[in-house]
Amino acid sequence: MSEPVLSIRGLERTYVTGDRRLQVLRGVDIDVYPGEVVGLIGPSGSGKSSLLHAAGLLEQPDQGHIHVAGHEATDLADAERTRLRLHHIGFVYQFHHLLPEFTALDNVALPQRIAGRSKADARDRARDLLTALGLAERVDHQPAQMSGGEQQRVAVARALANHPALLLADEPTGNLDPATSKVVFQALHDLVRETGVAALIATHNMELAGYMDRVFALKDGHLEERAARSLAY
16 A cells, blocks of 8 residues: 555644633544545534644644655644645635636636746646636636636635645535535545545535545544445435
């Protein structure tokens, strides 16, 4: 078996508000491999976003170790964490957060330009991704000219623009109707398989979770693996 793209060991995270302490992660361990779609389920407040933020190097855990694409990332300086995110990690959120004044093409090209790619190469890559996601006719449209599902597919393309090794998605279909959710999830799923990226996806949608390779439930700060296929029925 290949090496995991994301490997987490002993992750702990506690939030302190006044004299109240809330421990949401209690020694979490997880590995995600290339081309694998792993689901993360659990009620609101269970720690799904905290786990994704730690895996994406957006928050520093209290304890534990995080390896991303072969890099020990837990104690990196901010500049190194930023570099690792830019080149190895893609994010998709519940809300697309597209730049409203930019076209779909330019929204997807932008992170590539930030990473140092030429304008022509960035736009070529953006066009290829948008076409793969069924948006060839929408490349010159601004977000307000697209449906919610189309906007979210642009967000998926943007997340994959810099050829990340790891894709993290936090309720990527949570703001969509059931039919559109399936379209967006299928597009994301197919690109994960095609590109070999490792995907960790938090969702409340049990039907979609049932089509993932593995599913973990966060309960009392611990991960429990569930039989994925049984969740779809």
